Amino acid sequence: xxxxxxxxxxxxxxxxxxxxxxxxxxxxxxxxxxxxxxxxxxxxxxxxxxxxxxxxxxxxxxxxxxxxxxxxxxxxxxxxxxxxxxxxxxxxxxxxxxxxxxxxxxxxxxxxxxxxxxxxxxxxxxxxxxxxxxxxxxxxxxxxxxxxxxxxxxxxxxxxxxxxxxxxxxxxxxxxxxxxxxxxxxxxxxxxxxxxxxxxxxxxxxxxxxxxxxxxxxxxxxxxxxxxxxxxxxxxxxxxxxxxxxxxxxxxxxxxxxxxxxxxxxxxxxxxxxxxxxxxxxxxxxxxxxxxxxxxxxxxxxxxxxxxxxxxxxxxxxxxxxxxxxxxxxxxxxxxxxxxxxxxxxxxxxxxxxxxxxxxxxxxxxxxxxxxxxxxxxxxxxxxxxxxxxxxxxxxxxxxxxxxxxxxxxxxxxxxxxxxxxxxxxxxxxxxxxxxxxxxxxxxxxxxxxxxxxxxxxxxxxxxxxxxxxxxxxxxxxxxxxxxxxxxxxxxxxxxxxxxxxxxxxxxx
Amino acid sequence: xxxxxxxxxxxxxxxxxxxxxxxxxxxxxxxxxxxxxxxxxxxxxxxxxxxxxxxxxxxxxxxxxxxxxxxxxxxxxxxxxxxxxxxxxxxxxxxxxxxxxxxxxxxxxxxxxxxxxxxxxxxxxxxxxxxxxxxxxxxxxxxxxxxxxxxxxxxxxxxxxxxxxxxxxxxxxxxxxxxxxxxxxxxxxxxxxxxxxxxxxxxxxxxxxxxxxxxxxxxxxxxxxxxxxxxxxxxxxxxxxxxxxxxxxxxxxxxxxxxxxxxxxxxxxxxxxxxxxxxxxxxxxxxxxxxxxxxxxxxxxxxxxxxxxxxxxxxxxxxxxxxxxxxxxxxxxxxxxxxxxxxxxxxxxxxxxxxxxxxxxxxxxxxxxxxxxxxxxxxxxxxxxxxxxxxxxxxxxxxxx
Numbered sequence: 001x002x003x004x005x006x007x008x009x010x011x012x013x014x015x016x017x018x019x020x021x022x023x024x025x026x027x028x029x030x031x032x033x034x035x036x037x038x039x040x041x042x043x044x045x046x047x048x049x050x051x052x053x054x055x056x057x058x059x060x061x062x063x064x065x066x067x068x069x070x071x072x073x074x075x076x077x078x079x080x081x082x083x084x085x086x087x088x089x090x091x092x093x094x095x096x097x098x099x100x101x102x103x104x105x106x107x108x109x110x111x112x113x114x115x116x117x118x119x120x121x122x123x124x125x126x127x128x129x130x131x132x133x134x135x136x137x138x139x140x141x142x143x144x145x146x147x148x149x150x151x152x153x154x155x156x157x158x159x160x161x162x163x164x165x166x167x168x169x170x171x172x173x174x175x176x177x178x179x180x181x182x183x184x185x186x187x188x189x190x191x192x193x194x195x196x197x198x199x200x201x202x203x204x205x206x207x208x209x210x211x212x213x214x215x216x217x218x219x220x221x222x223x224x225x226x227x228x229x230x231x232x233x234x235x236x237x238x239x240x241x242x243x244x245x246x247x248x249x250x251x252x253x254x255x256x257x258x259x260x261x262x263x264x265x266x267x268x269x270x271x272x273x274x275x276x277x278x279x280x281x282x283x284x285x286x287x288x289x290x291x292x293x294x295x296x297x298x299x300x301x302x303x304x305x306x307x308x309x310x311x312x313x314x315x316x317x318x319x320x321x322x323x324x325x326x327x328x329x330x331x332x333x334x335x336x337x338x339x340x341x342x343x344x345x346x347x348x349x350x351x352x353x354x355x356x357x358x359x360x361x362x363x364x365x366x367x368x369x370x371x372x373x374x375x376x377x378x379x380x381x382x383x384x385x386x387x388x389x390x391x392x393x394x395x396x397x398x399x400x401x402x403x404x405x406x407x408x409x410x411x412x413x414x415x416x417x418x419x420x421x422x423x424x425x426x427x428x429x430x431x432x433x434x435x436x437x438x439x440x441x442x443x444x445x446x447x448x449x450x451x452x453x454x455x456x457x458x459x460x461x462x463x464x465x466x467x468x469x470x471x472x473x474x475x476x477x478x479x480x481x482x483x484x485x486x487x488x489x490x491x492x493x494x495x496x497x498x499x500x501x502x503x504x505x506x507x508x509x
Numbered sequence: 510x511x512x513x514x515x516x517x518x519x520x521x522x523x524x525x526x527x528x529x530x531x532x533x534x535x536x537x538x539x540x541x542x543x544x545x546x547x548x549x550x551x552x553x554x555x556x557x558x559x560x561x562x563x564x565x566x567x568x569x570x571x572x573x574x575x576x577x578x579x580x581x582x583x584x585x586x587x588x589x590x591x592x593x594x595x596x597x598x599x600x601x602x603x604x605x606x607x608x609x610x611x612x613x614x615x616x617x618x619x620x621x622x623x624x625x626x627x628x629x630x631x632x633x634x635x636x637x638x639x640x641x642x643x644x645x646x647x648x649x650x651x652x653x654x655x656x657x658x659x660x661x662x663x664x665x666x667x668x669x670x671x672x673x674x675x676x677x678x679x680x681x682x683x684x685x686x687x688x689x690x691x692x693x694x695x696x697x698x699x700x701x702x703x704x705x706x707x708x709x710x711x712x713x714x715x716x717x718x719x720x721x722x723x724x725x726x727x728x729x730x731x732x733x734x735x736x737x738x739x740x741x742x743x744x745x746x747x748x749x750x751x752x753x754x755x756x757x758x759x760x761x762x763x764x765x766x767x768x769x770x771x772x773x774x775x776x777x778x779x780x781x782x783x784x785x786x787x788x789x790x791x792x793x794x795x796x797x798x799x800x801x802x803x804x805x806x807x808x809x810x811x812x813x814x815x816x817x818x819x820x821x822x823x824x825x826x827x828x829x830x831x832x833x834x835x836x837x838x839x840x841x842x843x844x845x846x847x848x849x850x851x852x853x854x855x856x857x858x859x860x861x862x863x864x865x866x867x868x869x870x871x872x873x874x875x876x877x878x879x880x881x882x883x884x885x886x887x888x889x890x891x892x893x894x895x896x897x898x899x900x901x902x903x904x905x906x907x908x909x910x
Contacts, residue, residue, distance in 0.1 A: 311798060332800035342798070350798055353791035355858060364788055365799040367781040376779050379725040418799070 003064075004029040004194050005050075005163060010061035012045055012054060019045045021218045022061070027163070032185060032195045034209035034226070036202075036238055037437070042218040043198050047165055051085040052078040065163075082162030086152045088171060094141030099123040101140050102155050126154040130184055146177030153184065157193075164188070165196045170204060171435055174296045175463075182208050200437060202231045214238055235438050246442065247470035248449045252489065254473060255286030257324070258457040259340065259426045264318035266306040276302050276313055278481040284426055284457035289448060291472035292461045293497050299481040300461045301345055304428045308342035309335040322425065336365065339425035343415055345434060345461070347408075351415040354404035358396055359385040361403055361414050366422045388417035392447060409440025416447065427451065428459040433467060445471055465494045477501060535852045535904070537738055539867045544741065546871060550878030559881060564756030566877060567749055572683065572828065574873030575762040576601070576821035578866055580844035581851070582773045583817035585865045586810045588848050589777075591790040591857030592641060592648035594814050596633075596655030598840035601822030602832075603659040604630045608823045609672035609832030612679050619678035626819045633659065634815020635808070642808035656841070664834050673831025683828035685761040696751075697758035704750025708743045715739050762824065774862040786810060790857025846893070847872055850900040871896070 005027040012020040020042045027033045037043045048054050050063065052072035063070040065081065072078050078085075092101050099119050108119040123136035130150040140148060149169060156164055166185075170178040185195055185208050199205055205212060209226040214237040221237045235246075260283040268274035276299050284290050292300050305312035307320060309332030320329050320338075327338035335342075344350040352361055359378075362385045363370050370381040385399035392413040396406055403414050412432065419427060429448070433441040448471065452458055462468050468475055475492050477485040477500040485500035547562070554561045580597050587594045608626040611617045617625075637655050640646040674680075691698035715735065722729045729735075753759060777783040788796040789803045797803050821840070826832045851868030853860025872893065879889045 308798075309800070332798060333802075336800050344798060349792075350794050353788055353795055353858065356787070356791055360784065360788075364784075364796070364801075367784060371781050374780050374782060376781060376784060378779070379721060383725065 002029045003027070004066060006064040007046070007050065008062050008064070010046065010049055010059055010063075012049060012059040019218055020049070020059070023215065023218065023220045025213055025220065026223065027194060027196060028211070030189065030192055030194055031210040032189055032197060032208050034205040034212045035196060035198045035215060036200075036205065036212060036234055037215035041215045041238075041437075043215055044167065045218075046215065047085060047167060047196070047198065050078070051075055051083055051165065079159055082160055083165070084156040084159055084161045084163070085165040086149075086156060086167065086169065088168045090145070090148050090152060092140045092148055092151060092155075095139065097137045097139055098127070098134060098151055099136035101151065102126060102136075102158055104155075106159065122158070123154075126158050127151075129157060130154045131180065144177070145172045146174065146180065149173060149177070149181060150184065153181075153188075157188075161193060163194045163196065165198075167198045168200065168435070169197065170199065170201065178204065200435070202234055205234070206231070238438055246438075247467070248442070248446045250289075250449055250471070250473075251453075252473055254288040255455065257283050258286050258288075258322065259284045260321040260324075261307060262319045262321070264303070264307065264320075265316070266302065266313035267315040269312070269314050272314060276481050277306060280318075280478075280481075280483050282476055282483060284459055286455045286457060287452050288473045289452050289458045289460055289471055291468040291475035292459060292478055293465060293468050293475050294478035294501060296463055298478045298501075300478055301430055302481075303478070304342055304430055304459070304461060307335070308332065308340060308428065311342075336422050336424070339423075340428070341365075341419035341422055341424035341426070342428045343419055343430060343432060345430035347411050347415050351418075352403050352411060355402055357402055358389070358394065358399040358406075358414055362388055362399075362417045362421060365418050369421060384421060385417075388413075388420065392417055393443060407436075407440075409436035409443070412436055412440070412444060413447075416444075420451075424456065426457040426459065428461070430461045431463065432460065433462070433464070441467075465497055468492075468497075469494065535907075536861065536863055536867070537734070538903075539850075539852070539864055539871075540738065540741060543867055543871050543874070544745075546874055546878070550874065550882070554878070554881060557882070561878060561881065562748075562752065564752040566881070567752045568756050568760055570870070570873050570877055571760055571763045571766065573877070574869060575683075575766055576825045576840065577843045577847060577872065578766055578869045579769065579817050579821040579824065580840055581847040581865045581869045582769055582862065583810075583814035584841075584844040584848050585773075585851070585853060585860050585862060586777070586786060587648070587814050588845075588853050588855075589790045589857055589860050590786050590807050590810045591793065592807065592810070593845065594637070594648065594652045594655075594811065595841050596637065596652040596659060597814065597818040597821070597844060598837040598842075599656045599659035599663065600630060600633050600815060600818040600837075601825065601840055602663040602834070602837035603633070603666070603822070604819035605822035605826030605836050606663045606666045606672065606832045606834075608679070608826055609675070610666060612675055613672050619676065619682070622679060623682065623823060626823050627816050630815040630817070630819025630822070631812050632815070634812040634818070637815070638808040638811025641811060642804040648811075663836070667832060667834050669834060671831045671833045673829075675827060675830055679823075680827050680830060681761060683762060683824050686757045687759040687761060687764060689758055696754040698754075700750055700754035700759045703759060704746060704754075707746055707750070711739055711743055711746070765820075770862060770866050777862050782806070787858055790859075792858070843869075843872060846897045850897055852900075852904060868900075 003026060005025070007023065007025040010020050010023045011018065023042065023046055025046065035043050035046070049059050052075045055073050056071035065083070070081070093104070096104070099116070102123050103119055107114050108122060109115060120136045127134065127136065130153050132147060132150055132154070134143065134147070140151065143151070153164070169181055173181065182204055185197070189195065197205070197208065206226065211223060212226055212229060212234065213223045214221045214234060216238060224233070262281050264277055264280045265275060266277035268276050280303060282290070292303070294300050302312045306316060307329055310316055310330055311332060319326055321327060322338050329335040329338060329340065348354060353364070359381050363381050367376070370377055370384060382399060388394065389396065389399055394413045394417065395410050403411055406414065432444055432448070436444070445467075448458055448460070460468065460472060469492055472492070473489050475487045475497065476483050477487070477497050479501045487496060551561045580601070584594060584597065604626045607629050608622050611622045611625060612619065633655070637651050640651045641648045687699060689697045689699040719729050719735065777786070785796065785801045786806050788799070788801055789806050793803050822837060825836060829836070847869035848860060848865050849855070849868075850871060851860065851864035851866070853865070875893060875896065876889065879892065
């Protein structure tokens, strides 16, 4: 094999910070090369250097591509050379058709006039390559995230890609869509497309990668052959220490029933005949961590949000009780007053005000806690934020820092702090570790354990079965809006959960 | 990448000098711009043998631009909440016409007319805010419709003619001066006392805030910067007050402006409700999931805007001593421009009252300076447009750094 890409001694500094410190990366022709590292380790910065987002001259070090030194002026420069990056956030335009998106920027045109016939025809060809059979005129916004991801790849193929960079391509995908995507990566590899994948998911890396480069704190720690690695080795390299246990020790000591949801039913907000949550009953005890397993789109988030102030759906039926008394959860404020908090799965869109500092985000759900007669005490607010910064080890230069500048794990802690400040008895955590790195995950788990030890009840919604198995006292399994099973910590296993989901039945809940 | 930045330079105690400066850079910069513009006109006019900073001019800056500042206060809240109100010029004209009708045609006394006018403004704001907040009709469209509807309503109510003149009580809303109990004549002793107290308050509040910061272990603003800014503001206040004292004393309008500005600045920065309005503009969904009644707040922002539009409308009507069908034309644009010159963001969620007032004063000083210099209205428009553009470019440039 020959070397396609060699990055040597790449150093990139921002005012006051060295984001990359002499990073080296070697990618062979035709391989799938995985890059692992914690959030904030510098993976994305490295990829931005490679794709010309940070043009030649703004960094130190050299890039050899295809045997020649590479000095990029911008993204279009790198695309011309076949280096194409697919970002975490999809860059498709939802109101345009597949064909329009596919050729955006390099339309099939003569003198600026588009030949739609030809464009549609070519689009069909590219779609076939990524395993899609949608008509090229389909509006992209109507497709699921999984298919959109495939269209992004088709778009890259249409640009004559030689080095395809995928930045956390499966972060938003369901399991079967992820599988499809990974299979496609292997297929492209057999056609000679060199690929770089950035991912947190170690099992995916194990499936597709030939070699792995681990980046930590802006330096490349190691490049290892994918065939002789263990997950533990990668984790050790990523966090710089051995992680004997990926989950904190839990002492199971559940108390009395804290929250009880009985016969909860919810209908779709627009289609009133579509029942999304079907007669769900569940309970949480004091000091207990209860998991809700299930595939994406089964109604787990909808269940949580409908309980939390009817933030989802219409025609709610059923009852919620706290400590044996029925409570009113018809608005967010009432749910919070009843002692329920919900930490959203989408912290950027639903959890944080990104352009505001840590302080204002932490107190947002409990402004009365830092005010008297409607007048804010900003110094008290700063103290509260400082207190949570220490307690949850939120890594930030200061509590006046805008949260948009924080890494995913630290943003998640800010959202947690916001809800902890309302002093909830029950915390519903929706995908609390999504998109955050291994080290931060462990910190979140530790916080959850501490909260349970304080006697709070925790409901953990997660698509990652290992973390449910590692953290929960009990696990409810959901499928198509119903609870299809309930497993204790001892009974639970990935096979049993999957089995319940697939059969749609199990022990009565 | 930004997340890298953060992980590495954790400093103890949460202080970050650039943050601290950055937070106030905008206001300090605006203040300097205002001082520079005043200096520019003073020098240019003195070359011509004219003087700029004379008592009459200073009084007039407040009298002639009071309505813009009043509108801009409300407009800031609307823009912070993520919306816009294009109808304020028409609403001001309409409420001015209503006030004229009540006062001139029905001979109601000013102490009834003014509250009734404010209620009419509030109702109009409620009518528009209802569609924006609860039906989620884009505010641009609702208030564009309002702009046309209330312009038409003004024409209808006035029958295409001017209504006036007003009794002296109503006129005082625009042209009145606070009576001086000391009866020295010139200088106006009350004005001097008020100004002295105001300057004292600025220093006292400033130092008290620093002391409380220190007590709570927070990083204070650098002393030089704090003193510099407070001194400039105090010197400005002192100078304006001194000049006013040698003219006709404290204009009623100025008193209204100072009270409103202080109230709104306090409301936006120090109350839970003010904070929640910023949250709605910053991320409506997150605000809603935090238990904030987003619809109600947006609705109230529009009601408030309507009330202030009515106040501005009656103020202008009183100043002109007649309600005219063309009154208030273009007010909405002046108010919106002041808000953006003052540093608010188009997408909502940011902007400060102090910035907006300085923004409005910059517009006012430029209007007056250019008029005295004899610059034609056509060039005045072009220059004001460019100032707006430059101010926003300055903002965007600062953010991208």
